[in-house]
Amino acid sequence: MFRFVSELLSDFFDLVYPTICLGCQKTLETTEPLLCVSCRMSLPETQTHRGNDSELINKFAGKVKVEHVAARYRYSKGSVVQKLIHAIKYKDQPEAAIQVGQWFGHTLKAECPWIEDVDVLIGVPLHKKRLRQRGYNQADCIAQGIAEVTQLPVSTSALVRTRFQGSQTRKNRLQRWLNVETVFRVADPKQIIGKHVAIVDDVLTTGATIESCAIELHKAGCRSVSVLTIAATR
Numbered sequence: 461m462f463r464f465v466s467e468l469l470s471d472f473f474d475l476v477y478p479t480i481c482l483g484c485q486k487t488l489e490t491t492e493p494l495l496c497v498s499c500r501m502s503l504p505e506t507q508t509h510r511g512n513d514s515e516l517i518n519k520f521a522g523k524v525k526v527e528h529v530a531a532r533y534r535y536s537k538g539s540v541v542q543k544l545i546h547a548i549k550y551k552d553q554p555e556a557a558i559q560v561g562q563w564f565g566h567t568l569k570a571e572c573p574w575i576e577d578v579d580v581l582i583g584v585p586l587h588k589k590r591l592r593q594r595g596y597n598q599a600d601c602i603a604q605g606i607a608e609v610t611q612l613p614v615s616t617s618a619l620v621r622t623r624f625q626g627s628q629t630r631k632n633r634l635q636r637w638l639n640v641e642t643v644f645r646v647a648d649p650k651q652i653i654g655k656h657v658a659i660v661d662d663v664l665t666t667g668a669t670i671e672s673c674a675i676e677l678h679k680a681g682c683r684s685v686s687v688l689t690i691a692a693t694r
């Protein structure tokens with residue numbers, strides 16, 4: 461009986477939330493999360509995972525030492541990439557976030573020369589109150605997806621977010637920076653001391669949040685910090 465009800469519910473949700481491609485609205489195969497294969501193949505790639513990361517490294521220049529930065533796709537307003545990021549962040553789709561992380565993991569394994577030097581992946585932490593609201597941390601899910609392919613360890617407890625913040629979308633760069641300062645804390649230094657940490661997030665814009673994480677990781681004694689994001693603005 462329970463099984464029947466759950467199947468009925470699942471059919472109902474498929475009707476209410478049809479699984480259509482975020483890019484072209486075509487009905488998706490069950491093996492295609494969020495995007496059909498052809499939309500996925502046409503996403504705007506960056507070259508940063510191939511070692512050409514100077515464009516993104518500059519976001520951190522003069523602020524904090526960052527070894528490498530790799531982002532998979534270019535982020536722009538109204539783009540399919542924006543819809544993809546929005547879906548994994550706000551539409552209760554942790555599995556999709558893991559899947560997108562796996563795509564990135566395959567690219568990193570094949571094309572990113574420095575990934576083998578990384579010791580541990582750390583998703584930008586959410587405050588526990590936000591984690592309760594959302595149910596999952598999309599950055600941890602992306603890190604998990606990358607880890608499943610690269611076999612790198614993930615830590616979800618070394619770095620924590622200590623201050624709850626409201627939405628950052630309406631703030632300017634200075635306000636954002638002031639707001640993220642000292643928001644993060646290394647809760648378990650032994651997980652990162654002497655290690656090359658790759659901070660993982662969904663999208664890299666100003667870099668202020670990741671900068672704040674990197675400062676705390678350096679203070680706690682990590683060897684170096686790199687950055688992996690699914691998308692990045694110029």
Ligand SMILES: [Zn+2]
Pocket residue numbers: 481482483484485486495496497498499500
């Ligand atoms: Zn499509």
